[in-house]
Amino acid sequence: xxxxxxxxxxxxxxxxxxxxxxxxxxxxxxxxxxxxxxxxxxxxxxxxxxxxxxxxxxxxxxxxxxxxxxxxxxxxxxxxxxxxxxxxxxxxxxxxxxxxxxxxxxxxxxxxxxxxxxxxxxxxxxxxxxxxxxxxxxxxxxxxxxxxxxxxxxxxxxxxxxxxxxxxxxxxxxxxxxxxxxxxxxxxxxxxxxxxxxxxxxxxxxxxxxxxxxxxxxxxxxxxxxxxxxxxxxxxxxxxxxxxxxxxxxxxxxxxxxxxxxxxxxxxxxxxxxxxxxxxxxxxxxxxxxxxxxxxxxxxxxxxxxxxxxxxxxxxxxxxxxxxxxxxxxxxxxxxxxxxxxxxxxxxxxxxxxxxxxxxxxxxxxxxxxxxxxxxxxxxxxxxxxxxxxxxxxxxxxxxxxxxxxxxxxxxxxxxxxxxxxxxxxxxxxxxxxxxxxxxxxxxxxxxxxxxxxxxxxxxxxxxxxxxxxxxxxxxxxx
Amino acid sequence: xxxxxxxxxxxxxxxxxxxxxxxxxxxxxxxxxxxxxxxxxxxxxxxxxxxxxxxxxxxxxxxxxxxxxxxxxxxxxxxxxxxxxxxxxxxxxxxxxxxxxxxxxxxxxxxxxxxxxxxxxxxxxxxxxxxxxxxxxxxxxxxxxxxxxxxxxxxxxxxxxxxxxxxxxxxxxxxxxxxxxxxxxxxxxxxxxxxxxxxxxxxxxxxxxxxxxxxxxxxxxxxxxxxxxxxxxxxxxxxxxxxxxxxxxxxxxxxxxxxxxxxxxxxxxxxxxxxxxxxx
Numbered sequence: 001x002x003x004x005x006x007x008x009x010x011x012x013x014x015x016x017x018x019x020x021x022x023x024x025x026x027x028x029x030x031x032x033x034x035x036x037x038x039x040x041x042x043x044x045x046x047x048x049x050x051x052x053x054x055x056x057x058x059x060x061x062x063x064x065x066x067x068x069x070x071x072x073x074x075x076x077x078x079x080x081x082x083x084x085x086x087x088x089x090x091x092x093x094x095x096x097x098x099x100x101x102x103x104x105x106x107x108x109x110x111x112x113x114x115x116x117x118x119x120x121x122x123x124x125x126x127x128x129x130x131x132x133x134x135x136x137x138x139x140x141x142x143x144x145x146x147x148x149x150x151x152x153x154x155x156x157x158x159x160x161x162x163x164x165x166x167x168x169x170x171x172x173x174x175x176x177x178x179x180x181x182x183x184x185x186x187x188x189x190x191x192x193x194x195x196x197x198x199x200x201x202x203x204x205x206x207x208x209x210x211x212x213x214x215x216x217x218x219x220x221x222x223x224x225x226x227x228x229x230x231x232x233x234x235x236x237x238x239x240x241x242x243x244x245x246x247x248x249x250x251x252x253x254x255x256x257x258x259x260x261x262x263x264x265x266x267x268x269x270x271x272x273x274x275x276x277x278x279x280x281x282x283x284x285x286x287x288x289x290x291x292x293x294x295x296x297x298x299x300x301x302x303x304x305x306x307x308x309x310x311x312x313x314x315x316x317x318x319x320x321x322x323x324x325x326x327x328x329x330x331x332x333x334x335x336x337x338x339x340x341x342x343x344x345x346x347x348x349x350x351x352x353x354x355x356x357x358x359x360x361x362x363x364x365x366x367x368x369x370x371x372x373x374x375x376x377x378x379x380x381x382x383x384x385x386x387x388x389x390x391x392x393x394x395x396x397x398x399x400x401x402x403x404x405x406x407x408x409x410x411x412x413x414x415x416x417x418x419x420x421x422x423x424x425x426x427x428x429x430x431x432x433x434x435x436x437x438x439x440x441x442x443x444x445x446x447x448x449x450x451x452x453x454x455x456x457x458x459x460x461x462x463x464x465x466x467x468x469x470x471x472x473x474x475x476x477x478x479x
Numbered sequence: 480x481x482x483x484x485x486x487x488x489x490x491x492x493x494x495x496x497x498x499x500x501x502x503x504x505x506x507x508x509x510x511x512x513x514x515x516x517x518x519x520x521x522x523x524x525x526x527x528x529x530x531x532x533x534x535x536x537x538x539x540x541x542x543x544x545x546x547x548x549x550x551x552x553x554x555x556x557x558x559x560x561x562x563x564x565x566x567x568x569x570x571x572x573x574x575x576x577x578x579x580x581x582x583x584x585x586x587x588x589x590x591x592x593x594x595x596x597x598x599x600x601x602x603x604x605x606x607x608x609x610x611x612x613x614x615x616x617x618x619x620x621x622x623x624x625x626x627x628x629x630x631x632x633x634x635x636x637x638x639x640x641x642x643x644x645x646x647x648x649x650x651x652x653x654x655x656x657x658x659x660x661x662x663x664x665x666x667x668x669x670x671x672x673x674x675x676x677x678x679x680x681x682x683x684x685x686x687x688x689x690x691x692x693x694x695x696x697x698x699x700x701x702x703x704x705x706x707x708x709x710x711x712x713x714x715x716x717x718x719x720x721x722x723x724x725x726x727x728x729x730x731x732x733x734x735x736x737x738x739x740x741x742x743x744x745x746x747x748x749x750x751x752x753x754x755x756x757x758x759x
Contacts, residue, residue: 181696182565182694183516183562183565191694191698219563220563220565221565222565222568225566225567225696226502226503226506226565226566226567227502244698246696246697246698247698247700247712247715248698248699248700250700250703256710257703257705257729257733259732259733259735259736262701263699263700263701265698265700266693266699266700266701269693269694269698269699270693274522274523274693275520278520279740280740280743280744280747282520283520283521283522283547283548283744284522284693285737285741287736287737359732406696406698407697407715408697408715
């Protein structure tokens with residue numbers, strides 16, 4: 001234990017927010033290596049000292065998985081990295097992931113008191129630092145497991161929601177099997193989020209840690225096809241469904257089936273999961289446009305546009321019907337995209353994909369928009385400016401405007417109650433209309449974020465445990 | 480891992496692999512397919528389940544060696560294994576309950592027609608199969624289909640069965656009347672020609688589409704096809720559709736998306752590997 005006195009509030013306030021080291025924009029936009037290079041230990045400790053250790057820490061309530069932020073940051077600031085890791089991993093099974101992909105600026109960091117006057121503590125950077133340290137320093141941070149309960153649990157989907165639930169259940173002593181439809185575990189963390197934002201080796205390590213804790217991961221298994229949900233219910237004591245959002249939404253405009261139009265899911269899956277950047281060494285190809293237009297302004301759109309640049313596009317642009325202020329992507333992704341030379345066409349809405357005689361895409365016909373009254377989402381509604389049609393010349397169009405519920409599982413289990421969009425309805429504990437069957441992530445929420453899926457996995461993991469050991473949830477369900 | 484139990488060359492460029500996949504063998508239904516990934520770095524490709532042996536736990540994959548991926552698959556030998564097989568995917572075939580069905584198979588599509596004919600036969604439906612190929616050695620699944628009903632063979636050169644295309648024989652069979660439903664699987668122009676025959680006659684015609692796929696679970700949307708006025712995903716909405724509503728021109732066009740890449744990849748493959756599995 002250090003005997004050095006902790007810094008005073010005044011001393012803490014004098015420290016400026018530390019900067020993340022990054023690859024230079026014009027170098028990184030031609031490679032797939034990670035953009036953010038991480039903090040040096042000295043810098044991380046200094047940043048940790050900026051935390052005022054509030055008695056009533058608002059940052060914690062901003063976190064969907066309720067990480068005890070002041071506690072791990074305090075341990076970090078004293079140089080107790082192992083303690084910080086143990087504290088953080090107790091709250092969050094995937095800190096190296098969330099430290100990289102969470103929208104901290106709208107969750108923990110927006111609540112940080114230091115943001116009232118200056119910049120908030122860089123909680124995301126610190127989380128990443130501690131998560132990476134734990135991963136690289138082996139040993140201690142493996143899950144501490146409770147005695148086996150003899151209960152078997154199936155988890156459908158190995159994305160962030162499924163992996164989190166698996167961890168929560170395994171450490172409570174349950175026998176967990178995770179089913180994954182693709183050939184590799186990780187869900188959106190491997191098929192969707194690019195290497196330059198979340199290196200695959202991190203996901204592999206997190207999955208490996210769960211496997212070490214006894215979690216079985218079975219790939220190439222589609223629940224709803226290979227096994228039905230009812231078959232899983234017969235073989236397991238409880239089931240957690242986190243099979244993701246599924247079907248990509250298209251714009252429903254003429255020309256959308258021309259060659260050169262991709263859903264963001266397909267474009268990113270080809271490049272990330274199937275390694276199309278390495279064609280012909282890897283067998284899966286992807287069209288390499290000279291000018292690529294990505295429609296949408298969320299994280300997936302940023303990932304697509306930045307991937308396109310790295311695949312060698314001379315011009316990669318975002319087409320969005322609102323303005324920069326309404327973009328749903330993480331602030332850092334927008335900032336990084338701008339630095340990397342992604343162009344932004346704001347207040348523009350596509351009305352047609354145009355092509356040549358051979359049915360290849362040659363452009364995106366758009367109209368200009370202006371912002372009107374706020375709509376149901378609270379954002380200003382874009383209104384078409386009459387007579388403003390124009391064509392953006394491009395040879396590939398990537399549609400990144402969202403996804404809808406995949407019916408593969410739900411269609412084979414009509415007893416499962418769905419909302420009108422096909423998403424599974426759950427109660428406060430995450431339980432569906434079927435006793436012992438819980439659900440979370442995008443299949444419940446529609447397209448959301450990694451951390452919200454993890455929040456669902458964490459909450460459901462706890463509720464499932466109570467249900468399995470005969471807690472209140474089970475009594476209520478009459479079992 | 481899915482070990483290969485046996486390998487049979489059916490025609491100069493079509494090979495049958497019987498592969499271990501116990502769960503799929505147990506539950507697969509006619510019309511369903513699997514997505515196969517040979518190993519690290521390989522593509523994911525859809526292949527129809529041509530047959531299954533639930534006792535042995537194996538499924539039959541019939542593969543036409545056209546590009547690098549399919550050539551590498553048919554180069555595998557018994558004892559070797561396919562790394563990933565996922566399925567069974569897609570909706571099972573809509574099988575009629577009675578009457579007479581005409582099953583038309585062109586080239587490797589005949590392997591897809593086989594489980595459909597099996598399913599129909601099991602239900603007591605009378606099956607007439609019309610199958611074809613360039614010449615005698617290109618005709619596949621003839622003896623298997625003969626066990627399920629009458630078979631008419633057509634070859635382009637007349638070396639076996641009728642001299643002509645499957646559509647010629649189909650036209651005659653349809654003219655005879657009594658056909659309640661048609662199942663047609665083969666090259667896109669063949670399916671398109673069959674549909675043009677049956678449309679004026681009002682005979683319900685089901686075709687199996689083979690667009691480019693990646694995941695096979697509805698996630699990527701690469702396999703979208705136009706059916707009626709709708710864009711559907713062949714992997715989750717199909718792969719079989721009402722042939723009278725399918726936009727074959729679009730299917731044909733989209734199948735050409737990666738032609739240039741396929742040539743590059745095949746050329747690279749030929750430069751340093753063998754020519755196993757391709758026609759002599």
